[in-house]
Amino acid sequence: MTADAPAKLEASGLVKHFGAFRALKGVSFAVRDRSVHAFIGPNGAGKTTLFNCLTGTLRPSAGRVILSGRDITDLPPHRRARIGMGRSFQVTNLFQNLTVFESLRLAAQAQAGIAAYDLVRPMERLGQAAASAEAVLERLALHPYRDVKAGELSHGQQRILEVGLALAGSPSVLLLDEPTAGMGVDDISIMKDLIAALGREHAIVLIEHNMNLVLDISDVVTVMHQGEILVEGPPDLVRRDERVKVAYLGSEG
């Protein structure tokens, strides 16, 4: 990470109420370009709500979200994807009956704008989408499974494809929601290397339960607790922080 890289994604004063329950109580942070910024915290800390506010699935009750200097707080999810935000899902969420290549091609094609509405010319005419899909296949080492249906992949491969779909639109910011969920040990190390590598080119927001992975590859770790930021800093600092231990273990009593 370069400490002075510009902020790609910023949140300021994010608040989210569900009725009387305040899931987020004013969260602010900046994710720098070419870095992995992880969010951890016990269940109920507000990570998922935060993620949903960043991707546009939820509208925050107050506060702003800024992507590459542009206020995107009121943009719907598909518009965010079109201006450089890629996201993955915690529960694998693929095009089950489409092949790996076709899934990636479709994800890339979304960036074609009005050309995606072309009704009569063959889809192959959009060479850019196919090229992006091929590049992602190569990068994720999914090319042996190019023509396999997404639903027929192993769980580990599906998790990789999940990230691939987020990557196919050539985003500048990648939001990954528990990318290792349900993965076996071998697959986790592949995913870990992948995220670390992606972090050298993108701004990455990572929500993850696997603490070792987070502490190994993150540049910044934000610890959330009860809808607020408890601690933020480099992994070493977070590792030593007493408040983090308390938050995870509960009160000492």
Added chain:
Amino acid sequence: MSLYLIQLINGLGIGMIYFMISVGLSIIFGTMNFVNFAHGAFYLLGAYLCYAVVAATGSFWLALAVAPPAMALTGWFAERYLLSRLYHAPHQYQILVTLGLALVIQEGVMLVWGAIGQNVATPVLLQGVVVFGSFVYPKYRLFVIGFTALLTFVLWLALERTRYGAILRAGTESTEMVALLGIDIFRMFSFTFALGAYLAGLAGGLTAPISGADPFMGPGALSVAFVVVVIGGIGSFSGALAGGLLIGVVQSEMSSLWSEGANIMIYVAMALVILVRPRGLLGRA
């Protein structure tokens, strides 16, 4: 006496019938997320079974005692051996199969009883009119209102006070939760289907002395039931009651003014409710 008052009472009677057709459809829709396009055919078959019993024995009361339970059995069988295999299928297949079942029932009815509608005589006890001063009204229609009102009260009590009712009410909120409580939801589904078919069959039987049994009465009834279910709120007992009465009264009052207009309005209302208030007019927000 005012025509509007007569039509209001007519509307209440029709509305109660609509409620009886709709309530089962609504609960099935709410608990199983299953749209039963054969529900109108249950109503149809109920009317014809009633006709058949009256034709064979001459007793309307026996028909009313026999035909609806026979429909309950039909509904139970249909759920158990046909529809239950579709709960996880995409809804287009649920619709296809229930449309098929509706066709089989409708054509079967015509095969047995012919393609021309049949009249069912009003029971002797309820022939003629009631006279209160200037108020003159057919006895049988008053009986339908009273009988269905009583039945509604019994149903309401059953839903509120019995264990099955509690399970069912919980089921319209969340079937997962009911399953987690260790309740056999499939038995609950079968029973609910049987209850829905019982009520639809009873509605058919009660309507028969008024408008006869007609092989094509199914789709119309189903269509109105959809409106009632949507307007009252999917899965809602009280919503189905209010919706049924509302539609019945509106149709009845408009019948002498502009009956096509009433029908257009009803479907406009249905579309508006889905778009603006999908939980129904009475559903909790």
Added chain:
Amino acid sequence: MRRLLQPHVELAVSLAAVVVLPIVLPSIAMATEVVIFIIATLGCNLLIGYVGLMSFGQAIFFGVGAYACSLTLLHSHVGIGAGLLAAIAASAIVALFVGFLSTQKRGIYFVMLTFAFSQMFYFIAYAMAGLTGGDNGLLDIPRPPLVLFHVTLLSLTPPLEMYGLAAVVFVALFVFLQRVITSPFGSTLQAIRENEQRAIAVGYNTRNFKVIAFVLSGVVTGIAGALYALFLQFAPLGNIDVSMSERIIVMSILGGTGSLFGSVLGGTFYVVAGNMLSAIWPRWLLLLGLILMVVGCYLQGGLLGAAERLARRIGRRGPRAMTPAASNKPVGRP
């Protein structure tokens, strides 16, 4: 996606069917009806098979297409082309309205909305008897000859010429829809069918795609309605009845929604079986009902799916080894 027939083979078989139908069927009129309902089914299939939307609104467009074409020909002396254009324009506008509102909701709520609109338009058509003829329908619709640059291409008086017009329109629409489903737009529809949430997440405005697909479907069905009015020279109220939607849906699912060719099978099967069986046994719909139950429970790919399964079974015995069996999962999802 593995297919029994490649698109160009499907087109060739469809062309062959167009030539063979009027010969093998007992009457040219029946062949004309077959072709018209295949067109309506193609429109419905685009929604069910490629977007995963089950619409009860198809009768609206079938009826509106029929009324628009009939009224144009009844009240003016413009040619048959203008009648068809009027049908296209009217069904497009109505489909835009119905589609824009219906696609606000998903799953079963979408189905219920299209059902409500279908009934609404039926009663509107019924009430506007001055325009639509109400319960009697529109009678004595003229069928002017097809003229292009003062040259009469088809007089449309002999039944075979009416069939020719329907067949040409069918082939043109088949080719057009084949292109649509392999276009960037069509591939996006399939992404929406598979997983709309994901399609949104990668950047598609799925509402727009669904509305456009709805309008396309409505126009294709509207053209079928217009042809039906020209064929019968009569536009009954039944065209716009929700039972017409049911018929078209049944033809689509019966044939198979995975490919356009399924619609050719479904439309042909329904119309031919309906005409022939109803002549023998007035209660033939009982049989249809049983078939629907079997298809819904066991043969969700429809006739085409059954043929594909059979072909695979035969193919497995043959020399060519098959890669992992294609899943028999239904194509559409709620």
